[in-house]
Amino acid sequence: MEDMILYHRLQFAFTITFHYLFPQLTMGLSLMIVYFKWISIRTKNEHYNDAAKFWMKIFALNFAMGVVTGIPMEFQFGTNWAKFSALTGGIVGQTLAMEGMFSFFLESSFLGMFIFGEKLLGQKLHFVTGVMVFLGSWASGYLIIATHSWMQHPVGYEILENGTFVLTNFSALFKNPWLLPSYLHNQAGSLITSSFFVSAVGAFYVLSNRQKHFGQIFLKAGVIFGCIASVVVAFPTGDLAAKNVVNYQPATFAAMEGIFETEDGGAEIVLIGQPDMVNKKLDNKIAVPNILSFLTYQRWDAQIKGLNEFDEHQHPTNIPGLYFAYHIMAGLGTVFIAIMLVAAFLLFRKKLYDSNWMLWILMFMIPFPYIANTAGWYTAELGRQPWLVYNLMRMTSGVSPTVSSGNTLFTLLGFVGLYLMLGLLFLLLVLKIIRRGPEPLLTP
C-alpha cells in the first residue's frame, strides 16, 4: 500500500514537473510575441516581424511539448487518482472541462493560422491570430489555477453522506480569494521565464557578435518585460499569495518560513538554515529579526504562529522539502529583481549592449527562472499535503484502489524514459533554432 501510493505520487510529481517546464515559457512568450508583432505593425520595422517569427518557432516547439505532456495530466486524474476524481469530479472536472472547451480549442485553432497563415491573412489579421493564441494560453492557466485554488481553499461545495463533493455555487469557484493572487503570481512567474529566456538569447547573439541587431531587440524587450515581471511577482502578487497562506493555511506558513516556535515580540525572517526535524530547530541559522512580522501584518511586533501551535497531524507532511522549495523560490526571486533592475538601469543609460559582464550574467540566468517556478509550485503543493482537498480529503484516500504498485512503477519508468528522450530532442532542436537565428542567410 505504501509503495503503491509512493509510485502514484512520484508519477504525478514527475509528469507535472516536466510538463510545466513548457507552459511557463509559452504563456509569457505569447505575450512577448504579440508585443514584437505589434511594434512591427506600428513602426513598419521588418526586424520586429522577423523577431516575432523567430520566437514563434520556439513557441511552436514548446507548445507541442506542452500539449503532448499535458494530455497525460488530465488522464492521470482518472487513471491514478480515481477516488479523488469520483468524489470531487463534479467540481474540479467542471473547471478542467472548461479549460478544454474554452482555451485549448482557441489556442490550437489559431496557432495553426499564426504559424502557416501570414501570407493568407495579411499583417493585421496575422496579429489578431497571435492575440488569440495569447488569450487561449492565459485562459488555460486561469482555469488550471481555479482548479488548484479549489483544492487549496475549497468553496461552493457540499459533502454528501457517501463523501462525494457536489457543486452548489458555480460562481464561488471564480470568486475564490485564493484564485486571483495565485493566478497573477503564476503568470508573472511565467513572464519571468520567458523574458529571461529572450534576454539570454539576445545576450548570446551580442556576445558572439552575430545577429547583433536582433540580439539588441531581444535584450531590450527581455529586460523591460523582465524588470516589470520580477517586481510584480514579489509585490503585490507574491505578497498577496503569502497572505492567503497565513490566513487559510497557517501551519503551512510556519513550515515554509521555518518557524518551529512562536516568538513573542515579532517573528524573524530566515535567510539561511537547515531544518533539524528531531530537535525542532534550524542549523546555522541566519535571520533578520522582526521583518517577517512586518511583511505579513505591517507591524514589527505582530505575532506569527510557529509549528508548535498546531497538532502534529495538521503539519505539512514534508516540512524540510516545503521549507527549501519556498526559500529557493524567494531567494531566486530576490536575485531576479536585483539583476533586472541593474540591467534596466544600464539599458536606460544606453550602456547595456556594451556591458559584457551583464550580458554574461543574463546569458547564464536561463535555468534559474525554471528552477524558481518549479520550486514555487512545490511550495504550493507540498504546503497542501497531507491533504488533496485542504482539511477535507487526505491524499491517501484519493488514490486508485485497483492499480497495483507494479503496474504504476511500470508506467512511471515508461514516462521517465519517454520524457528523457523528449527532453533531449527538445534541447537539440531549440539549440538548432537559436544557432540558425532569425536571419538564416547571414550565418555560415
Place this chain on the structure above:
Amino acid sequence: METLWFIILVVMLATYIVLDGYDFGAGIVHFLVANNEAERKAVTNAIGPFWDANEVWLIAAGGVLFFAFPTLYASSFSGFYLPLMLVLWLLIFRAVGLELRGQVHNRLWERLWDRAFGMASLLLALFFGAALGNVVRGVNLGVVENGVAQQEAPYFFLPLWNPTFDPLAEHQGIIDWFTLVLGLVSVITLTIHGANWIILKSNSTINRRLRPLIFKLNGVLLFLVLLSAALWYYVKPIAFTNLEEHFWLWIFPIIGLTGLIGQFNIKRFKRDGTGFVCSSLFIVGSFGTTAASMYPVLLPSTNSVSPSLTIYNASANEYGLTVGLVWFIIAAVLVIVYFIIQFRVFKGKLDELDYGGH
C-alpha cells in the same frame, strides 16, 4: 439532464473519431502506401494544420466525461489503466513524429520519425477499436470472484490480455478475440477515412492508387462489420433491445450502411470530397448505433453483484450539470466559429503548404 449530457458526450466522441480518425488513417497510409518523399510530404501537408486541433476533441471529451460522469471517469480510467497509458505514449510518438520530422533535413532522421508517426497511428487505431470493444463487452465491476466483490463497486482492473483471449472468461483482458475484431474494424475504417481525406486535400500521385485501395478495403470492411455484428450478438445478446423497442434509432445503422455501401462507388465519384463524406457517415452511423444500443448504460457489468454504471448512478449533481450546460453552449458556439474560420483559411488543396519546414 443526464440524457442530454450523454448525447453531448457521444457527439463529442463521434466528432473526435471523425476528425482525428482521418489523422490516424493518413498516418497508416503514410506508413504503408506512400512510397516516396513527395507522397509522404503530401500526406503530412494534408493533416499538418489540423491534427493538433483535432486532438483537442479528445481532451475536451475527457474533460466533459470527468465533470458530467465522475464515477465513470474514475472507474474506467483506473480500470483501463494500461491501455490508456499506452495510448498516451502513442499519442506522444504520433505528435513528435509529425512535428519533428521536418526540423532536421537528414534522410535517416526523417525516416525515423516517419515510422514513429506511422506505427503510432496504426496502433492508436487498433487500440481505440479495442477500447470500444471493451466498453461494449462490459467488465467485471468490483472484481467479483465466486460471487464476492473484492473491490468497491465501480472499480476494476484489466491486464492487457488473459491467456485464453476469451471475452467471456471470468478474468478478462483488454485484448481478446472480440475486441481484436473491433480493433481491426477500426484500423480498416480509419485507413479508408484517412485515404479519403488525402484525396480531398492533395493532388498527389498517391491519389490514383488510393481509390482502388479504398474499394478493396471496403470489401474487407463489409465482411468484418457483418462478422463483428454476429460476434456482438454472441457476446452480449441483449445488445439490440433498444433498437427493437425504439424504431427511430434505426436511423443510425441506416446512416452507417449508406456510407459503407456508397463507398463502393469510390472510382466513380466526381468530387474529391464524396468519399470522405461516405466514410464519415459510416463512422457516425456505427458509433451512433453502438451508443444507441447501450443507452442508458455507460459501462456494463459482467457480474450480477455490482450494477452496471449508467448515466444515472455515475453522473454529477443536477445543479452542476445545469450550470455546466450554460457555459458549454457558449463554448460550443465559439468552437464552431473557430472551426469555420480554420477551414476557410486552409480551404482547398494544401500541396503548397510547407508543413514542418519551419
